[in-house]
Amino acid sequence: MTLRAAVLGHPISHSKSPALHRAAYAYLGVDYAYSATDVTEAALPEFMRRVRDEARADGSWRGLSVTMPLKTAMVAEVDEVRGVARALGVVNTVAFESDAGAPRLVAYNTDVAGIVNALRHAGAAPAPTAAVLGGGGTAAAAIAALKELGSVSAAVFVRDVGRAAEARAASAAVGLPIQVLPLAGAAAAVAAADVVISTLPPRAADTLAGELADLPAGDHYPGRLPGTGGPGVLLDVAYDPWPSRIAAAWQDAGGTVVPGLEMLIYQAVEQVRLFTGLGQAMPAGVIDVMCDAVGAPRRVF
Known part of the structure; x- marks a missing residue:
């Protein structure tokens, strides 16, 4: 059969x-x-x-x-x-x-194991400082994965701060404190994280990608992070089209990119x-x- x-x-x-x-x-x-x-x-x-x-x-x-x-x-x-x-x-x-x-x-x-293993394979720092883009079901898995990786908190950037119920519920469920913040203007904070997980749909992070590309080389810049000794890692769960604009901007600045694949x-x-x-x-x-x-x-x- x-x-x-x-x-x-x-x-x-x-x-x-x-x-x-x-x-x-x-x-x-x-x-x-x-x-x-x-x-x-x-x-x-x-x-x-x-x-x-x-x-x-x-x-x-x-x-x-x-x-x-x-x-x-x-x-x-x-x-x-x-x-x-x-x-x-x-x-x-x-x-x-x-x-x-x-x-x-x-x-x-x-999905949690998928995120953890993909980031570990890419050489993500232990106990990373972390940012999550998006607040839905995949963001919930990302929050659980960050807890497993040893993060002590995470910043969650969303297009509408009133619509992050699944991320907030995941935070409470796994015991990882989060701060929910607007996606607009988030480039500097995102670039300073050891690990960034984008759970946004294809092209939804294009504006942020432009903001990242415009950041001055210096204190907050992917791949040039103060005190980390190495580049930050971006996992973009969207894999079509690839590379996404945010992945291209991150890689151009010297960061490590992990495709959603x-x-x-x-x-x-x-x-x-x-x-x-x-x-x-x-x-x-x-x-x-x-x-x-x-x-x-x-x-x-």
């Missing part, structure tokens, strides 16, 4: 998740069909009802990758939320388990572990074929 998994979101045609997952399953020699399915938030309950019916009928479903705008709405559609996802109220992964022969849907958040790869590795049930027994070579599938450099450890 061919087993099934899919990535859900709206829009979804740009997603690289199918390439990543299909490469992994081919390498592992397991018969999985992985598709991209466009689902709006309004359509999610009916879609999940159909998925449950199909899982009950033939047991073929193994997992769902969940992207925007469904990361919060999916919480109401599963039977259990585990790990950091329970604290955040934001999920990006649903694994199918069997409970007395019936499907049991269990949700996780692998890196986060996507690392979170997908965790999803494959959950969907296949291999856990830590998954062969190390899987990540290399996943990198090959999306044109990313292979890992060097």
Whole structure:
């Protein structure tokens, strides 16, 4: 029997998740069909009802990758939320388990691990001073990731300071104090951070990119940070188009840039572990074929 998994979101045609997952399953020699399915938030309950019916009928479903705008709405559609996802109220992964022969849907958040591993691989400083751009579901994962990396606080820059509920909830849940500030005029503060995580949609940080490019070389400048002994790291979770304007401005100034594709790869590795049930027994070579599938450099450890 061919087993099934899919990535859900709206829009979804740009997603690289199918390439990543299909490469992994081919390498592992397991018969999985992985598709991209466009689902709006309004359509999610009916879609999940159909998925449950199909899982009950033939047991073929193994997992769902969940992207925007469904990361919060999916919480109401599963039977259990585990790990950091329970604290955040934001999920990006649903694994199918069997409970007395019936499907049991269990949700996780692998975005946190994706961010942590992408930043560590890029050489981010331990216990970094930190800034997050955006205040939604991915920003919540970023706040949890910064807590794991040892940050003691974070500045969260948003377009509307009245619309950062998910970031504030994540702060309370993981115990990382945040200050929510307007994105406008944030360039100097952003440039001074050891780690910056942009969770904004493509092009939403273009104005900030221009402000960064206009900063004078000196006390607050990416790659020339006083007292750090090295460049700051920018992770931009948007990966299409690439490079984004903010990534280009950061790199031009000497900073280290981590494309969102890196986060996507690392979170997908965790999803494959959950969907296949291999856990830590998954062969190390899987990540290399996943990198090959999306044109990313292979890992060097």
